């Protein structure tokens with residue numbers, strides 16, 4: 001049947017809000033409304049005539065509502081095929097009234113989990129009858145319209161108004177597809193909840209919020225962001241975040257989270273090209289910028305304190321893509337907003353997932369995020385010379401930036417700022433040479449600078465080259481069979497070296 005005039009509807013909703021216009025319309029079209037207890041009470045308050053589902057089934061709601069609509073009179077009314085003679089005669093035989101429209105709002109499972117409720121409370125929020133109603137009505141979209149979430153009410157009201165209380169097959173099929181989106185998303189959340197800490201290895205994600213991006217990594221690639229960015233950021237200014245912006249923002253948020261004291265990091269293509277702490281954000285920014293003011297052009301910047309006017313005046317001199325901060329003073333915001341494309345994100349204090357995954361080949365790989373950050377307590381001095389107190393602070397700083405830089409990497413830093421880095425090189429020696437060249441290029445004296453390496457030195461060449469460049473202290477994981485060669489070189493040249501035992505590859 002193409003066009004179906006709605007004569008009867010079953011409404012069973014957890015949250016009762018937003019229903020009024022739909023119910024008003026059904027009333028105008030003299031639609032018979034069946035409903036479950038709480039929904040019935042609400043609809044009657046709205047002045048609707050409602051038939052209780054209990055009266056239809058001649059059965060009460062039992063087990064505290066665990067069973068209320070699960071009955072052949074309800075499911076027969078939804079599922080019988082209107083164009084099938086046998087179904088129609090059975091329907092008559094068992095006195096099953098047809099149901100043309102089903103409106104459900106499921107028990108809020110996800111919300112209940114997020115609230116930290118007990119397992120018993122969470123289990124009670126697994127909707128059984130509602131999800132069954134959704135699946136049944138969606139399956140029979142030839143004859144029935146399924147409204148499976150509150151977000152769809154307005155659209156349905158418009159459709160019914162347009163068609164004078166009738167529905168069209170194409171619309172019913174579209175709503176059926178949406179219904180299975182809702183039901184599969186619901187089940188994914190239940191699965192993810194119940195399978196935690198269980199030995200069941202399947203990869204399931206259901207993210208329903210999709211933002212089409214202008215393009216992907218390059219203009220000829222299409223891209224979509226799946227997720228709810230507004231949970232993490234309030235965008236205060238600027239154009240839509242691009243694919244590359246999102247990738248850099250992700251890296252910036254991870255690096256920014258490493259620092260307690262006022263800190264600023266400037267990133268390009270996910271690597272820091274500047275990172276510094278300071279008495280305040282202005283000082284931290286100016287130090288971060290001084291590392292490599294050339295690369296900072298068009299970068300993504302993160303600060304871990306409110307942007308005040310002093311910081312904004314400096315930031316305003318730079319062309320940057322994105323600035324992330326926990327807050328912005330009003331006068332700072334006014335100034336930064338003078339460039340309309342500049343993206344300003346107010347970061348909300350939200351905990352991010354502890355797992356990460358990406359597609360590769362014909363599958364997905366998932367891993368724990370690298371959440372290990374070395375402190376001085378993790379340092380094991382392997383050389384005769386112990387690093388000085390100031391060197392130790394610098395080694396901690398260098399190790400933090402190193403952990404967030406693409407492998408192979410070498411990072412030079414003081415206790416307050418990154419001096420330079422070699423990033424994403426195929427050999428550690430190349431990374432080191434790049435770091436030395438960059439530092440020299442921007443006029444830095446490496447004699448007060450320490451070095452961090454994301455992985456062990458397979459040969460003593462790195463400490464030798466670093467020594468010749470003026471480096472006096474080194475942090476690295478250790479673990480090479482030739483560690484002793486590097487240690488011997490350091491001992492012979494008054495260098496201090498600490499090992500952490502933790503490698504920080506980043507691909």
Ligand SMILES: NC(=O)c1ncn([C@@H]2O[C@H](COP(=O)(O)O)[C@@H](O)[C@H]2O)c1NC=O
Pocket residue numbers: 012013014015035036037038039040065066067068069070104105106107126127128129130131
């Ligand atoms: N058990 C059942 O047969 C059943 N049928 C519908 N529901 C749900 O009950 C809720 C509405 O209940 P009430 O109208 O009583 O407030 C809806 O969220 C609906 O999805 C049920 N509850 C859970 O499974």
